[in-house]
Amino acid sequence: MDAEALRASWSSVLAHGDEVPLFFYSHLALSRPDIRELFPVVMAGQRDKFVVALGRIVSSADRTDELVPYLQRLGATHVQFGTTSEHYAPVGQSLIATLAYFLGELWTNELAQQWQAAYELVASVMQDAAAEVEQISGELPTAEESSSARSEQS
Ligand code: HEM
Numbered sequence: 208m209d210a211e212a213l214r215a216s217w218s219s220v221l222a223h224g225d226e227v228p229l230f231f232y233s234h235l236a237l238s239r240p241d242i243r244e245l246f247p248v249v250m251a252g253q254r255d256k257f258v259v260a261l262g263r264i265v266s267s268a269d270r271t272d273e274l275v276p277y278l279q280r281l282g283a284t285h286v287q288f289g290t291t292s293e294h295y296a297p298v299g300q301s302l303i304a305t306l307a308y309f310l311g312e313l314w315t316n317e318l319a320q321q322w323q324a325a326y327e328l329v330a331s332v333m334q335d336a337a338a339e340v341e342q343i344s345g346e347l348p349t350a351e352e353s354s355s356a357r358s359e360q361s
Pocket residue numbers: 242245246247253256257260261264281284285288289290291294295296298329330
């Protein structure tokens with residue numbers, strides 16, 4: 208992975224400020240309104256969070272010891288937001304469309320491949336962490352089961 212190419216292109220994109228998350232979420236709303244619905248109606252805070260998170264990911268792309276635990280936490284948190292593994296590909300497509308739009312002629316096939324590979328890696332670490340959380344919560348007794356177990360004991 209060419210971390211430097213990712214960083215340089217991301218900083219060119221960021222020069223467009225708030226237009227970037229606005230484009231990204233509008234693209235997602237048009238392509239997958241069902242996913243857009245998972246996000247709050249007022250997006251200002253979330254727009255910042257997504258951009259900040261991507262910046263952090265891109266800036267530590269070559270420091271996997273820092274990046275992997277961060278992505279695992281992020282993936283696990285996303286279970287609470289209703290994110291499923293099926294959502295990652297459409298979100299990735301909106302991200303790629305956003306990068307292509309703002310980078311214009313700087314968006315080469317090679318850069319596209321770099322971003323695609325980076326996103327797939329990020330998504331797979333997040334998805335694995337989410338699957339673990341889902342498995343653990345599936346194994347835990349429900350509130351009903353644990354209360355009936357308690358009454359059996361007494
Ligand atoms: C590269 C992949 C992604 C990154 C870097 C990312 C980043 C973030 C961050 C940093 C937050 C805020 C977390 C917090 O407040 O604790 C967040 C929230 C959220 N994300 Fe993601 N996310 C990604 C993928 C996805 C996908 C695939 C979905 C699909 C549904 C999604 C849906 C959400 C939702 C619904 C929230 C909560 C919004 C809210 O209620 O404020 N994210 N994301």
